[in-house]
Amino acid sequence: MNMRAILLFTGVALLFVGTGIIQSWNVSLTILNMALISAIMALGVNMQWGYAGLFNVGIMGFVALGGLGAVLVSMPPNTEALAAGGLRIVAGLSLGAATVIGAILVFRKAGKWRGWAVAAVLFVGFFAYRAVMDPGVIAVEAVNPASSGNIGGLGLPVILAWPVGGLLAAGAAWIIGKTALGLRSDYLAIATLGIAEIVIAMLKNEDWLARGVKNVIGLPRPVPYEIDLQNSQSFIETVTEFGFDPVTASTITVKLAYAGIFAVVLIGLLWLAQAALASPWGRMMRAIRDNEVSAEAMGKDVTARHLQIFILGSAICGLAGAMMTTLDGQLTPGTYQPLRFTFLIWVMVIVGGSGNNFGSVLGGFLIWWLWVQVEPLGALLMEGITAGMADGTWLKGHLLDSVAHMRLLTMGLILLLVLRFSPRGLLPEK
Amino acid sequence: MDFLNALVALANFVIVPALAYGSQLALGALGVTLIYGILRFSNFAHGDTMAFGTMATILATWAMQSAGISFGVLPTALLALPIGIAATGLLLLGTDRLVYKFYRVKKAKPVIFVIASLGVMFVMNGIVRFIIGVDDQQFADGERFLITARDFRTMTGLEEGLAIKTTQVITVAVAIIVVAILFWFLNKTRTGKSMRAYSDNEDLALLSGINPERVVMYTWLIVGGLATIAGVLYGLDKSFKPFTYFQLLLPIFAAAIVGGLGSPVGAIAGGFVIAFAEVTITYPLKKLLGYLLPDSLAPDGLVQLLSTDYKFAVSFVILIIVLLFRPTGLFKGKSV
Amino acid sequence: DGHSPVKLGVVLGFTGPLESLAPAMAGGAELAMSEVTDSGLLLGGVTVEPVRGDSTCIDAAAATSATERLITGDGVAGIVGADCSGVTGAMLQNVALPNGVVMISPSATSPGLSTAEDNGLFFRTAPSDARQGVIIADILKEQGIESVALTYTNNDYGKGLADAFQAAFEEAGGTVTISAAHEDGKADYSAEVGALAAAGGERLVVAGYVDQGGSGIVRAALDSGAFDTFHFPDGMISQALVDNFGDEIDGSSGANPGTDSPGAQLYQEMAAAVDIDGTSPFSAEAYDAAALIMLAMQASGSADPSVYKDKVMDVANAPGEQILPGELAKALQILADGGEIDYVGASAVELIGPGESAGNYREVGFEGGELKVIGYR
Amino acid sequence: MSDPYQDNRGNKDASITNPHGRGTMSAGTASGERSRTQDAYLIGDSMTGGYGQGPDILHDCTIAVNKGEIAVIVGPNGAGKSTGMKAVFGMLNLRKGAVRLDGEDITALSPQDRVVKGMGFVPQTSNIFTSMTVEENLEMGAFIRRDDFRKTIEQVYELFPILGDKRRQAAGELSGGQRQQVAVGRALMTQPKVLMLDEPTAGVSPIVMDELFDRIIEVSRTGIPILMVEQNARQALEIADKGYVLVQGRNAHTGTGKELLADDEVRRSFLGG
Amino acid sequence: MIEVQDLHRHFGGFRAVDGASLRIEPGSITGLIGPNGAGKTTLFNVIAGVLKPTSGRVTMAGEDITGLSPHVLFHKGLLRTFQIAHEFSSMTCRENLMMVPGGQSGETLWNTWFGRKRIANEERALRAKADEVLEFLTVSHLAEQRAGQISGGQKKLLELGRTMMVDAKIVFLDEVGAGVNRTLLNTIGDAIIRLNQERNYTFVVIEHDMDFIGKISDHVICMAEGKVLAEGSLAEIKANEQVIEAYLGTGLKNKDQLEGAPT
Ligand SMILES: Nc1ncnc2c1ncn2[C@@H]1O[C@H](COP(=O)(O)OP(=O)(O)OP(=O)(O)O)[C@@H](O)[C@H]1O
Ligand SMILES: Nc1ncnc2c1ncn2[C@@H]1O[C@H](COP(=O)(O)OP(=O)(O)OP(=O)(O)O)[C@@H](O)[C@H]1O
Numbered sequence A: 001m002n003m004r005a006i007l008l009f010t011g012v013a014l015l016f017v018g019t020g021i022i023q024s025w026n027v028s029l030t031i032l033n034m035a036l037i038s039a040i041m042a043l044g045v046n047m048q049w050g051y052a053g054l055f056n057v058g059i060m061g062f063v064a065l066g067g068l069g070a071v072l073v074s075m076p077p078n079t080e081a082l083a084a085g086g087l088r089i090v091a092g093l094s095l096g097a098a099t100v101i102g103a104i105l106v107f108r109k110a111g112k113w114r115g116w117a118v119a120a121v122l123f124v125g126f127f128a129y130r131a132v133m134d135p136g137v138i139a140v141e142a143v144n145p146a147s148s149g150n151i152g153g154l155g156l157p158v159i160l161a162w163p164v165g166g167l168l169a170a171g172a173a174w175i176i177g178k179t180a181l182g183l184r185s186d187y188l189a190i191a192t193l194g195i196a197e198i199v200i201a202m203l204k205n206e207d208w209l210a211r212g213v214k215n216v217i218g219l220p221r222p223v224p225y226e227i228d229l230q231n232s233q234s235f236i237e238t239v240t241e242f243g244f245d246p247v248t249a250s251t252i253t254v255k256l257a258y259a260g261i262f263a264v265v266l267i268g269l270l271w272l273a274q275a276a277l278a279s280p281w282g283r284m285m286r287a288i289r290d291n292e293v294s295a296e297a298m299g300k301d302v303t304a305r306h307l308q309i310f311i312l313g314s315a316i317c318g319l320a321g322a323m324m325t326t327l328d329g330q331l332t333p334g335t336y337q338p339l340r341f342t343f344l345i346w347v348m349v350i351v352g353g354s355g356n357n358f359g360s361v362l363g364g365f366l367i368w369w370l371w372v373q374v375e376p377l378g379a380l381l382m383e384g385i386t387a388g389m390a391d392g393t394w395l396k397g398h399l400l401d402s403v404a405h406m407r408l409l410t411m412g413l414i415l416l417l418v419l420r421f422s423p424r425g426l427l428p429e430k
Numbered sequence B: 001m002d003f004l005n006a007l008v009a010l011a012n013f014v015i016v017p018a019l020a021y022g023s024q025l026a027l028g029a030l031g032v033t034l035i036y037g038i039l040r041f042s043n044f045a046h047g048d049t050m051a052f053g054t055m056a057t058i059l060a061t062w063a064m065q066s067a068g069i070s071f072g073v074l075p076t077a078l079l080a081l082p083i084g085i086a087a088t089g090l091l092l093l094g095t096d097r098l099v100y101k102f103y104r105v106k107k108a109k110p111v112i113f114v115i116a117s118l119g120v121m122f123v124m125n126g127i128v129r130f131i132i133g134v135d136d137q138q139f140a141d142g143e144r145f146l147i148t149a150r151d152f153r154t155m156t157g158l159e160e161g162l163a164i165k166t167t168q169v170i171t172v173a174v175a176i177i178v179v180a181i182l183f184w185f186l187n188k189t190r191t192g193k194s195m196r197a198y199s200d201n202e203d204l205a206l207l208s209g210i211n212p213e214r215v216v217m218y219t220w221l222i223v224g225g226l227a228t229i230a231g232v233l234y235g236l237d238k239s240f241k242p243f244t245y246f247q248l249l250l251p252i253f254a255a256a257i258v259g260g261l262g263s264p265v266g267a268i269a270g271g272f273v274i275a276f277a278e279v280t281i282t283y284p285l286k287k288l289l290g291y292l293l294p295d296s297l298a299p300d301g302l303v304q305l306l307s308t309d310y311k312f313a314v315s316f317v318i319l320i321i322v323l324l325f326r327p328t329g330l331f332k333g334k335s336v
Numbered sequence C: 001d002g003h004s005p006v007k008l009g010v011v012l013g014f015t016g017p018l019e020s021l022a023p024a025m026a027g028g029a030e031l032a033m034s035e036v037t038d039s040g041l042l043l044g045g046v047t048v049e050p051v052r053g054d055s056t057c058i059d060a061a062a063a064t065s066a067t068e069r070l071i072t073g074d075g076v077a078g079i080v081g082a083d084c085s086g087v088t089g090a091m092l093q094n095v096a097l098p099n100g101v102v103m104i105s106p107s108a109t110s111p112g113l114s115t116a117e118d119n120g121l122f123f124r125t126a127p128s129d130a131r132q133g134v135i136i137a138d139i140l141k142e143q144g145i146e147s148v149a150l151t152y153t154n155n156d157y158g159k160g161l162a163d164a165f166q167a168a169f170e171e172a173g174g175t176v177t178i179s180a181a182h183e184d185g186k187a188d189y190s191a192e193v194g195a196l197a198a199a200g201g202e203r204l205v206v207a208g209y210v211d212q213g214g215s216g217i218v219r220a221a222l223d224s225g226a227f228d229t230f231h232f233p234d235g236m237i238s239q240a241l242v243d244n245f246g247d248e249i250d251g252s253s254g255a256n257p258g259t260d261s262p263g264a265q266l267y268q269e270m271a272a273a274v275d276i277d278g279t280s281p282f283s284a285e286a287y288d289a290a291a292l293i294m295l296a297m298q299a300s301g302s303a304d305p306s307v308y309k310d311k312v313m314d315v316a317n318a319p320g321e322q323i324l325p326g327e328l329a330k331a332l333q334i335l336a337d338g339g340e341i342d343y344v345g346a347s348a349v350e351l352i353g354p355g356e357s358a359g360n361y362r363e364v365g366f367e368g369g370e371l372k373v374i375g376y377r
Numbered sequence D: 001m002s003d004p005y006q007d008n009r010g011n012k013d014a015s016i017t018n019p020h021g022r023g024t025m026s027a028g029t030a031s032g033e034r035s036r037t038q039d040a041y042l043i044g045d046s047m048t049g050g051y052g053q054g055p056d057i058l059h060d061c062t063i064a065v066n067k068g069e070i071a072v073i074v075g076p077n078g079a080g081k082s083t084g085m086k087a088v089f090g091m092l093n094l095r096k097g098a099v100r101l102d103g104e105d106i107t108a109l110s111p112q113d114r115v116v117k118g119m120g121f122v123p124q125t126s127n128i129f130t131s132m133t134v135e136e137n138l139e140m141g142a143f144i145r146r147d148d149f150r151k152t153i154e155q156v157y158e159l160f161p162i163l164g165d166k167r168r169q170a171a172g173e174l175s176g177g178q179r180q181q182v183a184v185g186r187a188l189m190t191q192p193k194v195l196m197l198d199e200p201t202a203g204v205s206p207i208v209m210d211e212l213f214d215r216i217i218e219v220s221r222t223g224i225p226i227l228m229v230e231q232n233a234r235q236a237l238e239i240a241d242k243g244y245v246l247v248q249g250r251n252a253h254t255g256t257g258k259e260l261l262a263d264d265e266v267r268r269s270f271l272g273g
Numbered sequence E: 001m002i003e004v005q006d007l008h009r010h011f012g013g014f015r016a017v018d019g020a021s022l023r024i025e026p027g028s029i030t031g032l033i034g035p036n037g038a039g040k041t042t043l044f045n046v047i048a049g050v051l052k053p054t055s056g057r058v059t060m061a062g063e064d065i066t067g068l069s070p071h072v073l074f075h076k077g078l079l080r081t082f083q084i085a086h087e088f089s090s091m092t093c094r095e096n097l098m099m100v101p102g103g104q105s106g107e108t109l110w111n112t113w114f115g116r117k118r119i120a121n122e123e124r125a126l127r128a129k130a131d132e133v134l135e136f137l138t139v140s141h142l143a144e145q146r147a148g149q150i151s152g153g154q155k156k157l158l159e160l161g162r163t164m165m166v167d168a169k170i171v172f173l174d175e176v177g178a179g180v181n182r183t184l185l186n187t188i189g190d191a192i193i194r195l196n197q198e199r200n201y202t203f204v205v206i207e208h209d210m211d212f213i214g215k216i217s218d219h220v221i222c223m224a225e226g227k228v229l230a231e232g233s234l235a236e237i238k239a240n241e242q243v244i245e246a247y248l249g250t251g252l253k254n255k256d257q258l259e260g261a262p263t
């Protein structure tokens, strides 16, 4: 960390402090919590791009898988639904997996007709899968569809869900990596984009899994509920002693608790990432990024390394996704949009400075703060513009009506300005 | 007879709509591919450029309509198209001057252009909504149908109808014409060749006396034209809504990539591949089989491979499969 | 003191997929607020000031932050919103509930929200989808329709409504030939229409939004000759539908929340006077949501949400004098005088159970390019 | 090197960006004093300057060539040979010195304007349009000409017959030596008044090298001055009228080709003994 | 050491390597020459695993290595340099060398977190070795220089230096001399001879400069059109009619005229 980094981090810290003073500490902490999660996502993406030059535009998919992990681990199991169709679903899924593996095996056993053989295996397998799976799905979804209609989860503490979310994402990354990384790294981008869309489509439409677009709400929390604090005599006594209002104190306490856990995760990951980067492993990754052909000729297994870093980065995104779902308290597949979950993270990485872990963290904090605050900032700007205009004119009315769109516009302007004056990011890789 | 019915049903619900949609995607993908090929980055602002061009055309259309100008059976918007293209061209040149030129002079790496285009996307997004708002706008006028399903049925006595919309015909026709012109331009004219030369080897183009700024200017103008045409044709066929145009970005990119980024022929092919994939894979075969098979064998269920929920996912699966077997897209994308 | 303005939050998706619905909804809510401010009667003459927040409809974190800013920064006393069920749930759980602020959503119809923990703070002026499903089934059965194709917008509103309807319709002996989702804001709906047409049916039920995929589906279905008549649930019924399709949809049916009280008509006129499209979906519900908050304040004599939350049901339901849009001043006066009101409003509000609209429906038909009211349920 | 915009630190992804064909050349600036020490048809006179903000690479370096002459620049790697060529072509920030063509001071002109003035340049690497046909490559060479250039094409085909046979073939599919011929042919299409070649024979087989040298002699015989950098120094100096040995951006030795070849120190230090 | 049997590598219909067969004796320095496009680089690429052969067999010390990946071959002691220098441009010259040895414990993620002591020791040894190699190549002053910022000839030296960081058995050099100053090339030639004599490396060297080949090589193979055209000592090859016709040529035709012409 050099002087520049310290200054920039102080600056961002001041933004949060300023938010606390001008708006409220609750707002500031809300933004901070999500900023911590964003920083973790940016860290994951930075590993892939900044360390290894892998262009992942499927972040959204991994984040969503992390969210799925949170649901599958922490929600109580739905025994009725499981009894109704659980077995069939398990059988169906196994059949599906067997089909794919079978197809791959047939493909490997090269022969003149292998194209047709693979097609036949897939065709038969697909219909068998549907035949086994569909009744199970229908049975599960029929169990009280308005409020559940899914298999539920394991009912374990939600913190456990975070690594599981990471594992789910890692599993998906492994599959993508196995197919796409073997080719050439460029196609990874397209593959990830596609897989992300497929993951979201699956989450939206497989109601038996996590209720699809009907959303899972009311996920358990790793921290106390504000209401419980507000009803706890000891809590009220403690805070009133210090002269705080119980409601504000409870909301702040909960947010601080989240912030604490998130910060521990972030700092831990940051330490791991930094240690790795500064070691021969980091040197090897830089060499691979610099020149794949040459690294391969120098005995480095480029494909394996790519796979490793791709899985790691994706797992971190999945972990962050599970954390985010926990913070939201719900899984809402309809909210996963590439703009928000893929491109915004990219902006964080690039603005922060790709290749530099601290840069990604800084980018995560700054861009998320902006993403939230450009709304009031844009409104302020628009008020300034229209202040001089006479009341009731068409233009003024029109401009004030459009104030919501200042949000993206302001975001765009800031991005362009940062890129112009700090093209390698705020904290460039040295 | 049954066979004809099956054929007509297929044409009406699969072939005709997919052709029109494919042409729209293809025109959009052409723009993306040209920028990738010549200016060498993926332009994420393309969807919003299309929205801007369409908006400009709509405003011009409204002005014409209120002045009593119309284009007979054809939509007035076609008359207004040149104005829209001009406005979009100006916008793109302005964007280039304000944003991209700086990086070009600095010889910035492509990824910086990509991220800058994200910024431009945000800004254009706001501008369009500022000017025309977020609502649906219908601006098609003139004759809507070449032939309606009902007319077709009475005409032929078949059970199934075949509807062909004017806009569908215009879309496909314009797509063919535009692609033909673009081909001729790139391969036969001096300017077109200089653009290809620039995209092939920038330094050498400079040494041959080709003015890079002119090439860039022509590229943006052509892209402006393509984006506006694509946007207007799409808007005529469906309707104009800024958010939808932003969402078009993904299928357009998918089309450009399947075809091979940087290859104009690929963009066309990609557009149709994506369109047909979306429409065919989710099309239930119940009716077709009902016509084609003897009654005793006619299926009860829908005989649908995948539900329509997955249509978008399907186009990406196809994309990935294509790439696994043809790693640079159908038409070996690289440069123009 | 009683004279500093009361702030009310209006948190809707001003950007994002529902951005075209949001302005008319916010306009409705703010119309009620200015009506109350102008009356000078609320809590002895306080003014009401709207503060907008962007729910984005799809970004729970951004919506939560915006709400947090409104509640803890601006200190709003209640919130009209949000529009999409997903973000509404997050806002409720993470901000409104902990801070004890009342939220009334004009359009979040997901049945899941009925059972969400809310401490009596969450209400909605839109009915839960379950009720509407039954209504649609009834209407169609009465018209002698046996089989329909069904398409829904792929979110909790559409899916919930579609499920409810399908269950009710099949219970009543009807057949749903296909239930196909469509995504809003997508480029092309040929695939969906192809599938719907192939499945067939006497009518197409379009559980979507009028200025979203819903209209796209209808357009494509009409153009390809797949369906001539439709049934339109509440998200589809608006002036825009008639403007877009005119007599092409003659013979179709529809239903949206409403009673035979003249409230809806009144509201549309009021809205038109200030350049808001009062027929736009959920605009009337937004007006009612804002009105309910302010009336509950008046009834409890306090702008403190923990106090007035208990009065929301009271002012919304009988007994008491019926209140229509534009009569907020009268209502405030009655409440100030210690009387009781039964707020009917623009969408015939009747709150039941866990604080959601009972769902009185207005059945409509389309003839000669016009929307005709047929009856009420 | 330190330009932040050009540094992507190895991240290269062709699916969202297309690094193919991206240029690296940029026009330089010329500021400071001009000297006039010599006269020749083309002369880079006492040039001092470097890339961008970086240190000076050239130090008071002079390179000149007259009509009908072949001038060859030799020297160790990193001596500034290519840099000197670029300086003459206006792609360096010159702090001192001047470039004159046919008596006219062109120091302030951009590279493009120098092309218009009749200077042809074949860079050391990537000197053809690989995706275009041989004929299109030649057409692009004639880009600035408004007259009918078909005759010149025929002349190039006469000079390099193999190109005539392969005129419809994409230049990227040709072998190394043929590519070099296309590159030279492209430069000739401008009908240059002066031709500059940077290591035209690097990596080509002996037979092709001989062929290329033959052609270059023929071209020079038509009166076109030729300025050439070569590492195959002995062969090059044999045909050179004038030789420059550059060391660390300075003129170390200058003389006729024969003189330099005969100079023991030059042979030992720069020509490999 | 290396035996290539009837190797084919086709690109589409084009036969870049078309049935080449050759033997490389252990401890030899073999020159590989041939016209442009003869398939030399392609042959290297196939042997080193960058390209998969269309057909044919490659064995190394009796072991079949056909189609193995480059990184696997590296660990078997087969190293190669590139026709165009492939340095790691953003890393220093010393790092360029230090990254080469395989099996460093610091290359395992686990150790970077929990085995830091061991890594530090290993690094110290590696560093010493890298400095030794730089010294051998007479470029010690470049240790801290970024490899992207050294001259072309120095990059070629660095390429050679990387092969010295491990105990290579056989090294393939692809046109180390192209674009390199002849005096520097002599230095490189000396280095090659020393490695061959002191460490018993086997070399295969592609080169168009006959003087250089003559200096270092005892055995020359000439390829043309994807096949081996001739094989033998340099003198034999130089006298071979076919080789002269396809590759060496007979010198400048215009030279004589030139001498007569006024200068
Ligand atoms: N684009 C550039 N920016 C900064 N420095 C450069 C650039 N190109 C070359 N240099 C530096 O300028 C010096 C001279 O390089 P130049 O390419 O002129 O050498 P050269 O004599 O042509 O060598 P070679 O025979 O290897 O081609 C070298 O030290 C090199 O590092
Ligand atoms: N990827 C490829 N696709 C198509 N053709 C190729 C490819 N790589 C090489 N070739 C062709 O194979 C032939 C042999 O190329 P190679 O690089 O092996 O030649 P070389 O003997 O090394 O020549 P040089 O001396 O010029 O380096 C050439 O004609 C070349 O055009």
Ligand SMILES: [Mg+2]
Binding pocket: D081, D082, D083, D124
């Ligand atoms: Mg050079």
Ligand SMILES: [Mg+2]
Binding pocket: E040, E041, E042, E083
């Ligand atoms: Mg070679």
